[in-house]
Amino acid sequence: MISTSTAFSTATTATIRKPKARVDIVWSALEIDPAIKVSSSHVNRAANIDQIVDGNKRIVKKWGHLKESPTGTSVIKADGTWIPMPMPTPPEAPDNRITPSNLVLDQVGWWSETASDVSSNFSVAQVLTVEFDARPITSLYVSGDSHDATPLSGGYVDGTGQYPVDFTITLTSASEGDITITVTGNDNAEYSNTAIAEEYYIDITKMVLSITKWSDPYCVVKIAEFYTTFEQSFDGDTIKSLSILEERVIGDGTLPVGNISSNVIDLSLQNIKVNGIIDPFFPSNPNSIYQNVLIKNRKITPYLGFELSGGSIEWVKMGTYWTGDWKADDNSTTASVQARDRMELLRLAEYPGSDIYEDTTLYDILEDVLDHSIANVFNMSDLTYTIDTELQDYTVPWAYLPKASYFKTIKKIVEACMAVAYMSREDVLIIEGPSKLTEADTYVLEITSNDYFNRLQPQKSEELKNRVEITTQPLVPASVPEVIYKTGSKNKLLMNSLGTQNTTIQYKKKPVYSSGLGTVDVVVDGGFTCTVATFYATHADLTITGPAGTSTSIEIEGTPLVIEGEEVVVSEDTSSIATNGLQTYAYPKNDLIQSRDMADDISEVLLPSYKMPRKDASVDWRGNPALELGDVIRLPEYIRGSTIIKGFFKVTKNKFNFDGTLKMSTEARKVLGTPIGSMQDTDGSSYVLQDTDDADPILIYQG
Amino acid sequence: MAVNDIKLGVSGSEALLSAFGRKFSESMEEISREDRTSSGKLVRDIITTKKMFSLKYDMIHDDDLSDFADLYDLQSELSVKITRPDTTEDTYTVLLRPFDKERVVSLGCKYWGGVNIKLAEV
Numbered sequence: 001m002i003s004t005s006t007a008f009s010t011a012t013t014a015t016i017r018k019p020k021a022r023v024d025i026v027w028s029a030l031e032i033d034p035a036i037k038v039s040s041s042h043v044n045r046a047a048n049i050d051q052i053v054d055g056n057k058r059i060v061k062k063w064g065h066l067k068e069s070p071t072g073t074s075v076i077k078a079d080g081t082w083i084p085m086p087m088p089t090p091p092e093a094p095d096n097r098i099t100p101s102n103l104v105l106d107q108v109g110w111w112s113e114t115a116s117d118v119s120s121n122f123s124v125a126q127v128l129t130v131e132f133d134a135r136p137i138t139s140l141y142v143s144g145d146s147h148d149a150t151p152l153s154g155g156y157v158d159g160t161g162q163y164p165v166d167f168t169i170t171l172t173s174a175s176e177g178d179i180t181i182t183v184t185g186n187d188n189a190e191y192s193n194t195a196i197a198e199e200y201y202i203d204i205t206k207m208v209l210s211i212t213k214w215s216d217p218y219c220v221v222k223i224a225e226f227y228t229t230f231e232q233s234f235d236g237d238t239i240k241s242l243s244i245l246e247e248r249v250i251g252d253g254t255l256p257v258g259n260i261s262s263n264v265i266d267l268s269l270q271n272i273k274v275n276g277i278i279d280p281f282f283p284s285n286p287n288s289i290y291q292n293v294l295i296k297n298r299k300i301t302p303y304l305g306f307e308l309s310g311g312s313i314e315w316v317k318m319g320t321y322w323t324g325d326w327k328a329d330d331n332s333t334t335a336s337v338q339a340r341d342r343m344e345l346l347r348l349a350e351y352p353g354s355d356i357y358e359d360t361t362l363y364d365i366l367e368d369v370l371d372h373s374i375a376n377v378f379n380m381s382d383l384t385y386t387i388d389t390e391l392q393d394y395t396v397p398w399a400y401l402p403k404a405s406y407f408k409t410i411k412k413i414v415e416a417c418m419a420v421a422y423m424s425r426e427d428v429l430i431i432e433g434p435s436k437l438t439e440a441d442t443y444v445l446e447i448t449s450n451d452y453f454n455r456l457q458p459q460k461s462e463e464l465k466n467r468v469e470i471t472t473q474p475l476v477p478a479s480v481p482e483v484i485y486k487t488g489s490k491n492k493l494l495m496n497s498l499g500t501q502n503t504t505i506q507y508k509k510k511p512v513y514s515s516g517l518g519t520v521d522v523v524v525d526g527g528f529t530c531t532v533a534t535f536y537a538t539h540a541d542l543t544i545t546g547p548a549g550t551s552t553s554i555e556i557e558g559t560p561l562v563i564e565g566e567e568v569v570v571s572e573d574t575s576s577i578a579t580n581g582l583q584t585y586a587y588p589k590n591d592l593i594q595s596r597d598m599a600d601d602i603s604e605v606l607l608p609s610y611k612m613p614r615k616d617a618s619v620d621w622r623g624n625p626a627l628e629l630g631d632v633i634r635l636p637e638y639i640r641g642s643t644i645i646k647g648f649f650k651v652t653k654n655k656f657n658f659d660g661t662l663k664m665s666t667e668a669r670k671v672l673g674t675p676i677g678s679m680q681d682t683d684g685s686s687y688v689l690q691d692t693d694d695a696d697p698i699l700i701y702q703g
Numbered sequence: 704m705a706v707n708d709i710k711l712g713v714s715g716s717e718a719l720l721s722a723f724g725r726k727f728s729e730s731m732e733e734i735s736r737e738d739r740t741s742s743g744k745l746v747r748d749i750i751t752t753k754k755m756f757s758l759k760y761d762m763i764h765d766d767d768l769s770d771f772a773d774l775y776d777l778q779s780e781l782s783v784k785i786t787r788p789d790t791t792e793d794t795y796t797v798l799l800r801p802f803d804k805e806r807v808v809s810l811g812c813k814y815w816g817g818v819n820i821k822l823a824e825v
Binding site: 017452 | 736738741744745748768
């Protein structure tokens with residue numbers, strides 16, 4: 001449960017409430033615009049010019065640098081104040097580039113090549129260019145070197161730090177050509193211009209900063225930030241409706257094992273007049289500032305909250321989402337968009353596949369996959385994740401992951417141990433171990449008949465399973481290497497005019513162990529060479545060179561892994577079978593489940609949870625946005641006169657519907673084996689624990 | 704600025720309205736949804752509260768009524784400034800609703816009656 005104030009909790013259950021909604025939309029920013037390109041013909045080799053669009057506005061360290069001296073001699077002294085610069089990106093070696101440090105504390109930004117003269121002027125203007133897809137520019141911002149600037153609320157004291165004094169900013173507009181803003185006599189380490197919003201520049205594709213005078217003599221240009229994000233908040237005057245669906249279990253009629261799901265919001269904005277703009281969200285409206293940014297993958301952060309008794313509003317963050325297609329209908333006064341959380345980005349990005357893992361835990365394999373996405377997927381660089389250490393208990397003798405989306409890859413791993421993967425409200429990827437399916441902490445919220453409109457406890461007989469069959473798929477290396485790929489006689493690789501050809505080949509036997517135990521050998525015809533080879537467990541990416549216009553056969557020899565000793569591990573509950581008849585569940589085949597121990601672990605979690613008819617809860621109620629997936633709630637199961645039977649349930653699905661008012665639907669799984677001893681009663685009433693046959697505790701109200 | 708003065712127009716260009724034959728009333732409109740929970744408890748979520756203003760003219764000169772018609776034809780948000788008894792002035796952004804009128808024939812076609820100008824706060 002999200003931590004909120006007591007006043008907020010009171011507001012959620014008050015007879016008269018004032019619910020509120022807000023969405024923050026990032027229309028344009030580095031993390032969602034892959035087309036942003038930074039360049040300068042006056043770039044110092046120590047610079048990290050990509051940082052001028054990264055949102056970090058401060059240079060906070062006194063970097064040691066040899067250029068800044070009137071005589072050309074070093075001014076760096078061993079006095080403890082100078083700091084060596086972080087590793088720059090070597091421009092001459094783009095294929096082997098060393099990733100520069102992009103930590104906030106390591107901000108360097110753009111440093112120019114030439115130092116200013118004795119009068120702080122540059123004989124040749126120092127120029128920085130940022131290009132991007134057409135977008136509105138509503139403000140200009142230039143941040144200099146603030147490491148020794150004197151802070152002031154919202155900026156710096158004039159004349160402190162280093163900064164551009166005389167400069168121009170030229171905006172290139174697709175419709176209006178170049179627009180130049182000239183600044184002379186700037187005296188602050190941060191220059192900003194918000195008045196430009198009134199000029200309504202809506203289709204800018206390039207910004208050029210040209211500096212002719214610096215604040216200090218004998219100094220190179222140091223710019224920490226130049227690009228501005230375009231971000232806006234919309235509140236109840238603009239939001240027509242907002243629905244948010246969070247779920248941990250997909251109700252598809254099968255058992256919720258190894259679940260991974262993507263949360264989704266549906267946002268509807270009024271499309272009559274917003275911020276003075278008529279028909280703001282019609283994508284072809286030439287007078288709308290939004291015409292170039294109503295596209296996919298805009299970042300939305302929704303908030304729900306309540307107006308408190310003093311008139312202030314307390315907000316609860318409801319996650320982070322990326323938009324799909326925007327829709328604006330001529331016959332409607334609204335524009336709408338559906339957005340999904342980061343899981344959708346993982347679904348759309350492809351994982352290239354892995355090599356073979358030997359005796360590796362599911363925890364380590366998953367960590368590898370997620371780190372790979374952070375390093376290789378454009379909008380995953382800021383992904384954070386938490387993996388339950390319980391996954392360290394699952395060791396796979398021989399594992400591999402084929403080429404698939406990251407989403408499917410993560411699903412395969414969590415399915416192998418009945419874990420659950422979902423995005424938290426704070427945009428953190430959470431992977432919970434299987435014990436969390438049944439474990440429960442103290443309940444965080446009681447929903448009473450004063451709060452809900454309707455409550456159901458569906459039987460879900462399709463989820464009753466008293467016999468579980470899990471097929472193990474033990475992989476073992478073949479005893480001798482063998483040919484795992486060979487081109488057909490009519491399918492030779494033809495060299496292009498450059499004499500170099502890239503190809504991806506799929507092994508006929510998968511997976512293949514490509515290092516350590518058995519090295520993969522690539523054999524090509526005479527006169528040809530395999531210059532680059534990246535081997536995965538299921539395929540290989542090769543670069544072959546040879547005479548242009550000729551063709552070669554390719555043969556690859558390696559050590560495949562084969563399934564040996566496949567076994568069906570059966571667990572069943574005779575008592576449940578006698579009562580309910582035989583209900584068998586065949587666990588999805590997963591080649592990460594290779595041992596009887598692993599199959600037993602899964603059965604131990606699965607069978608107790610599903611061997612008896614379930615009484616999960618579904619409740620339509622007034623709603624509290626602080627309630628999260630996984631929280632334990634207390635609900636009445638039966639009410640008649642003075643008898644109230646209450647149960648504990650773990651939240652698996654929340655749907656919030658805001659249209660000025662707020663309603664919520666919650667689905668929750670009955671908690672088994674609840675640690676009653678830790679339950680704290682909130683209203684002082686006394687309860688007596690009553691055990692049932694299946695260790696399902698209920699509380700009988702004694703009031 | 705006198706007590707009971709009412710000015711109406713596009714923001715920044717509000718003009719004083721004729722007080723002749725005018726009855727002014729204002730009311731609160733609560734935009735909300737009520738429902739009863741499973742226990743029978745009545746609960747309410749308030750979206751917002753807005754002002755509704757009514758200017759009833761038993762008789763109004765044709766020129767004054769034309770001013771209202773011109774403002775209605777603008778089809779845009781208007782600003783109304785109301786001087787309270789303590790001489791403070793409250794300003795609201797409003798929409799002008801369409802209105803009916805009845806000609807008062809006995810006064811030489813210069814006057815209209817039965818006019819109710821309704822202003823709804825946006």
